[in-house]
Amino acid sequence: MKANIAPSPFLPGTKIQYAWDSTSLGWLKQCPRLYEYSMIEGWRAKGTGVHLKFGQHYHAALELYDKLRVQENWDHDAALRESIKVALIETWEIFDNDPGLPGRPWDSEHSSKNRETLIRSIIWYLDTFKDDPATTLVLANGKPAVELSFRMELDFGGQYGEQPYILCGHLDRVVEFGGQKYVMDRKTTGSSPTPHYFDGFAPDNQMSIYTLAARVQFSTPVAGVIIDAAQIAVGFTRFQRGFTYRTEAQLNEWLADAKVWFAQAEAFAEAGHWPMNDKACGLFGGCVFRKVWSKSPDVRQTFLESDFERKPWNPLVPR
């Protein structure tokens, strides 16, 4: 429903995007055609919603716990119990068209990302980091720095109108750790979070945006991002903490690059053509659209419509 009330991230009557988040910019950087299909047209592979939904419930529960602990001074067990209760309620499906029918538990049809492993992961994470040396910052308004949505107006725009570009997104949490401040980002993954996994965040589009947002929008001189990765397996959840740092010079470099990327996106929109970067098709385990693009253009639409559905992505939707 929120998608309907949020403004469009595109300039009116065009396909020129002015509000960007790490997801949409990531698509563009990876492959303009991927950006066209995912952002301009809003195609999503059917069945991938489970990862998004699992992540949303996981984040929401941890956010609630942080708020209860910092803002309401609840003790660990009480805040944990409440977070679990709310997670169970949020994953209990009721029938909107007939409220008289009994509800049912969310069935993800996924062996490792389901309601039970969600509850287990929340409990294990919160118990693991019960006495976390990374403490949540309290903002000037007295609220804990958790789930902070940001919209950062840049000092440049495209060649159309006066609308400046906007960077937007959500920070899970801002913390203090070892005398320094960091954005904390919680991630769930199906694979083991090895040092190689964490190396993948430097450089990284999302982590650069998060660092920039914390420094500019929240005036907090963060050193970088702490990544709390949770490996969700059928029988266990394993946690690993990693760090990625950004200097001022690196962030300025990132911004200069972003300006060029935005101009590229504008040029693609003007031309009505987003070229395929066929050297990226095999990256990250293979592009979701690879199966479609491997077909001749004249039959692609049929394959697209059978395996994908339209779920537009809007960086301006508040969380």
Add this chain to the structure above:
Amino acid sequence: MSDLQKLFDTDPLSLTSQNLDELIAYYREARKNFNLEGKSAKPKAKAKVDSIDLDALLGGK
């Protein structure tokens, strides 16, 4: 149906604090066991290999 499964199949609005504590206790126990398994998973002892008398094997040649 296990007690845990019953809890998951119950409308969460009707779960009591005690029910929630049972659920949490179950997963705490599971975590404890998982951590114990990890810590006790010592590398397997090397298989004992007797030295081979090649001369004897080759018939004293």
